[in-house]
Amino acid sequence: MSQTPATGDTGTVSDGNPAGRESAETESNKAARKRRRREPPPDPAPLPGLVDAHTHLAACGGRDPDAVRAILDHAESVGVQQVVTVADDMVDARWAMDAAQWDHRAYAAVALHPTHAAELDDDAKAELEQMVADPRVVAVGETGLDYYWPGKSESCATPAEQAEAFGWHIDLAKRIGKPLMIHNREADRDLLDILASEGAPESVIMHCFSGDLNVARECVDRGFMLSFAGTVSFANAEELRAAAEIVPDDQILVETDAPFLTPHPYRGQPNQSYCLPYTARALARVRGVDDAAMAGILGANARRVYGLPLQ
Template sequence: MSKLRPAPEPPQPLAPLVDAHTHLDACGAKDAESVRAMVDRAAAVGVGRVVTVADDLAAAQWAVRAAHWDDRVFAAVALHPTRADALDEAARTELTRLAADPRVVAIGETGLDYYWPGKLEGCADIETQIEGFRWHIELAKQVGKPLMIHNREADHDLLTVLLDEGAPETVIFHCFSSGAEMALACVAEGYLLSFSGTVSFKNAHELREAAKLVPDDQFLVETDAPYLTPHPFRGAPNEPYCLPYTMRALAELRDRDPVELAELSTANARRVYGI
C-alpha cells in the first residue's frame, strides 16, 4: 500500500483568506487543543477563518462543538448525500437543533452524488438522496442560512430539484468540478461556486475553463481538507494552511493579482456566511 506523501511546506502567507469548506475532524483534530493548533497553522499564512463541515450526524455534532472551542471556526451541518438513508426522524430533529446554533453558518454538505451508488456498499440510492436533498433545502430556508451543495455527476438533477423546491437565498456549490455550461447556469441563478485544489490540476481542463467565467462576487475558495491537496502536492495530506496554494493557482488562471483575489474571496465569504 502506498503511503501519503509528506505534508506540504507552509506557503508564503497570503491574507486575508477564509477556508470556505474544510473537515477539521478528518484532518485529525479531536479536541479544543488540536483544533486551535490546526487553525493557528492556517492563521500563520493568512487563513484567518475556517468553516468545518459535517457529512454525518456525529461529525455535525463535533463541528458545532469545534466552532464553540475557537472563534475562528464556524460550522456547517447536514448528512452527506451518500448517507441520506440515515436521515430518519431522530436525525432530522437533531440536525434542526444544530442548525439553529449561532456558530452554524450553512446547511451542508448536502446534494446529490451519482458516482457512488452501486459502487459503495451502504450508499444511499438516488431516490433517497433526492428526498434528503429536498429536506435539507427546506431546513436551509427555515433557518435562513446558506445551502452548501455536494455535486458529483448530477448537474441536471441538482438544478432541477433546486428549481422545483425553490432555492434558498444563498446557494454554494462546494468544490465546484463541472464545466463552463454548468458554471454559467449556476451564475445565472446567483449561486456561488467554491473552488478547491482541483482548480490547480493541469488535467482539469473543463473546470479550469469554468473558473475563468465566474464573476468576482460569486466565488469562494476552500481546501476540502484533508482531500484534494493542490498541485504540486497531490497525494499529500491537506489542511487549511494549504489554501494560499489554491488561491494563487486560481489567481494565475484568472490573470489576477493574488492579494486582490484573496480580498474578494474573503469579502464574499464574510457576506454569505455572515462572519
C-alpha cells in the first residue's frame, strides 16, 4: 500500500522518501503507456503476396484519395498488395465505395453491421443492391449477429432485428453471386442455424473468426472461409490458435480489421494494413510452415474468394 503524507504536511514528499519516487515512477510509466498506445507499430519485415481480407480504411483516416493512397503505399511497401475495405453502416458503405474507386489496390464490401440492422429500411436496401452490383464491390458484408452489444448500447439493434437483416443480406449475396462476409460475436449457434435454414451462399467468410475448436470444425465442414485477425497472436488466445491450426490450407484468410485488433506485441496501438505481416507470421508459427509459404497461401485464397486480379 502506498504511503501518504502525515496530517498537516504541505503535500510535498521529500526527495528522500522512497514512496515519493515510486509514485513519480508510476505516473511516468502510465504516461509512457498512453504514449505507446498512440504510436503506430514499427514496420514489419516485408512479406510479399498478402491481401488484407478485411479492413476499415475510413476509420484508419482514409477519407480522401491522398490518405487512401498513403495507407496503401505503406501497406504495399511491406508486401500487402490489396485490401478489402468494409462497411458498418450506410455512411461507411459510401466511404468504402469511394476508396475502391480512388485506388486500384482497394476493393469494397458493403452491408449493414448487425448492430445497425434496424437501419435496414427500403431506401437502404435499394442503395445496397445498387452498390453490390458494382465490380469494385467484392463481398456483401459485414453482416451477421452480435449478441454482445444489445443491452449495453441503446442504439444497438435487437437480436430479432439482427436476424431479419441477416436473412436479407444472405439472400442478397446469393442473388448477386458474391461472397457473404460474416460478423459473429457471442452468437455461434444462432448464426450457424440461420445460415443453415436460409441456405448459405457459395462463399462464406467468417470475418475475425473467434469461435472455439468445435465451431471451427463445423465451419470448415460447411466449406466456409475462416479469416484470422491479430487476436490469434494474443497471449490468451490458445483456443483460437488451436482453431487456426486445423483449418485446411484452402479455407484460411488473414485480416487486420484495422484500426482495431493490432497483433502482439503491439496490442492496443493503432492498426493499419501494413501490420498484416505480423499476423501472417503468427499463423505460420501456429501451422508450422514457412512465412513465405503461408503468405502465398493466404494471398492466393483471398484473390480466389474475392475474385481479385493478380498484382
